[in-house]
Amino acid sequence: MVPERSGEGLARANLVRHRAPYLHTRKQFREAKRVLDVGCGTGYGSAMIATPDREVVGVDTSDEAVEWARTTYRGENASFFTMPATELRFPDDSFDAVCSVQSIEHFDDVEVFLTEAVRILRPGGVLAVATPNRLTYSPGGKINPFHTQEYDARELEQLLAGSFEEVEVTGLHAGLDLSLAPGVTTHFHEYGARVEALREALREAPEDVRQFVEEWLVEDGFESFNFGAVGLHSFPVSPKSIDTSLDLIATCTKPR
Numbered sequence: 088m089v090p091e092r093s094g095e096g097l098a099r100a101n102l103v104r105h106r107a108p109y110l111h112t113r114k115q116f117r118e119a120k121r122v123l124d125v126g127c128g129t130g131y132g133s134a135m136i137a138t139p140d141r142e143v144v145g146v147d148t149s150d151e152a153v154e155w156a157r158t159t160y161r162g163e164n165a166s167f168f169t170m171p172a173t174e175l176r177f178p179d180d181s182f183d184a185v186c187s188v189q190s191i192e193h194f195d196d197v198e199v200f201l202t203e204a205v206r207i208l209r210p211g212g213v214l215a216v217a218t219p220n221r222l223t224y225s226p227g228g229k230i231n232p233f234h235t236q237e238y239d240a241r242e243l244e245q246l247l248a249g250s251f252e253e254v255e256v257t258g259l260h261a262g263l264d265l266s267l268a269p270g271v272t273t274h275f276h277e278y279g280a281r282v283e284a285l286r287e288a289l290r291e292a293p294e295d296v297r298q299f300v301e302e303w304l305v306e307d308g309f310e311s312f313n314f315g316a317v318g319l320h321s322f323p324v325s326p327k328s329i330d331t332s333l334d335l336i337a338t339c340t341k342p343r
C-alpha cells in the first residue's frame with residue numbers, strides 16, 4: 088500500500104474547505120430556478136449549484152477565469168460572463184437567488200453591489216454571502232492585499248441590514264476532527280490568509296514557479312494528521328461561537 092503524502096491530503100482538505108460554503112449555500116437555494124453567482128472565479132461553485140432544473144449564471148471581472156469556466160463547465164446548466172458586481176446587466180426581479188462566495192471582500196464598492204442584488208432579485212428572493220471571518224482570518228490586521236475589506240459577524244450583519252430587512256448570519260467552523268490536531272486549525276485560520284495572498288500574487292507567474300511554491304506550502308509538518316478523512320462534516324455550520332468561525336455565511340431575503 089502506498090501511504091498518502093501529507094501534501095496531497097492537505098490539498099484535498101483545502102479543496103473541501105473551499106467547497107463547503109457553496110454546499111451550504113446550495114441548501115438555501117432548494118426552490119430557486121435561476122441563480123446568479125457573483126465573483127464566480129473559475130466556476131466550480133456555479134457548477135455545483137446548477138442542476139437540470141436550476142440555471143446558474145456566473146459573473147466575474149476576470150476574463151481568464153470566465154473563459155476557463157465556460158470551457159470547463161460547458162455541459163452544465165450554467166453560463167458565464169465578464170461583468171463587475173457593481174453593474175449587473177440583468178433586468179429587475181430576474182433571479183430567484185444571488186450568491187457571493189468568498190468574493191465581497193474583493194469588491195471595490197460593496198454597497199453598490201448590494202443595491203444591484205436587491206434590484207435583480209425577485210420579491211422573496213435570497214442573497215447568500217460567504218466571506219472570511221476577519222477575527223480568525225487576519226487577527227493581526229489585514230494581510231491579503233487583494234481584499235478591499237474584511238468583516239466580523241456584527242460588521243457583516245450591519246452592512247447587509249443596510250439593504251435587506253431580513254438578515255441571518257451564521258458561521259462555518261473547523262470541526263472537531265480538525266480542531267484536535269495541533270497546527271491544522273491554524274492552517275485554516277491566519278495561515279490560510281497568507282497562502283491565499285501568495286497564490287493571488289503568483290497568478291501570472293510561470294507554471295514551474297507556481298508548482299514549486301505549492302510544493303513548498305505543504306511541507307509544513309502535518310504528517311501525523313489523516314487529511315484523507317476530512318470531509319464536509321469537518322466544516323460544520325452553526326451560529327454558536329461565531330467569532331471563532333472560519334467563514335461567515337449570511338442569508339438575506341428581499342421583502343415580498
Ligand SMILES: C[S@@+](CC[C@H](N)C(=O)[O-])C[C@H]1O[C@@H](n2cnc3c(N)ncnc32)[C@H](O)[C@@H]1O
Pocket residue numbers: 105125126127128129132146147148149152170171172173187188189190193194195
Ligand atoms: C477568492 S475568488 C472566489 C471565487 C469563487 N467564488 C470561489 O469561492 O472559489 C474572488 C473572485 O472575485 C472576483 N472579483 C473581484 N472583484 C470583483 C468585482 N468587482 N466584480 C466581480 N467579481 C470580482 C475575482 O476576479 C475572483 O475571481
